[in-house]
Amino acid sequence: MARRSTTRERLVRTAAELFWRQGYAATGVNAIMQQAGATSGSFYHFFPTKEDLLLAVLDHVGEVLEGEVFGPATAATEDPIERIFSVLGYYRRHLEDNGFGLGSPLGTLAAELGGSHPQVRPKLSELFATWSDGMEALLARAGDRLAVGVDRGALAGLILSVVEGAVIQARVSRSLAPLDVATAQLRCYVGLLASRGQKTVQPPTRKPSQQRRASRELDWRAW
Secondary structure: OOOOOOHHHHHHHHHHHHHHHHOOOOOOHHHHHHHHOOOHHHHHHHOOOHHHHHHHHHHHHHHHHHHHHHHHHHHHOOOHHHHHHHHHHHHHHHHHHOOOOOOOHHHHHHHHHOOOOOOOHHHHHHHHHHHHHHHHHHHHHOHHHOOOOOOHHHHHHHHHHHHHHHHHHHHHHOOOHHHHHHHHHHHHHHHHHHHHHOOOOOOOOOOHHHHHHHHHHHHHHHO
């Protein structure tokens, strides 16, 4: 039997959706309470201020990253590189299922609040780091499939920047094309890094007779 959500959970989930859809500043407390089916007493019992609710929403975003983004990507395939593109697939489905009304939960809140709410900036930075760390972990699991010297942390940051930018463009244009193009380019780039990783030059294998002759030459030179 599915567990019934608590009033606090309903408030957080409702606020998260409204913040993503119409923005934090444009969403009033009364609208959140009404949609969540909560009383003002319940609201202020859990969240003395709207900013307290915002911090809870950011914690919720972290849970979404773990449970709805990276978790399913890990379950979808054993290939760590394909898991990367499973993560990108989440954003595509999210845009499509919501008619472009909801973008990246993290990017949407960061764009609005990063400059105006200094108290939430550390939490936003932490969430971006969590996303990037999750992607870096997948790249690390690719091992020597990637070229020697690839900075996996920097590559994870690049993927994050590309995805967030493409999601914004997709919402503005009401088209999946920007995200599809970005995903294709990232796949091409990661593929090039992988192909370079496979070109590690191995020393030629010598026949036993060649090895013995080389050994005698080295012995002679030692004198």
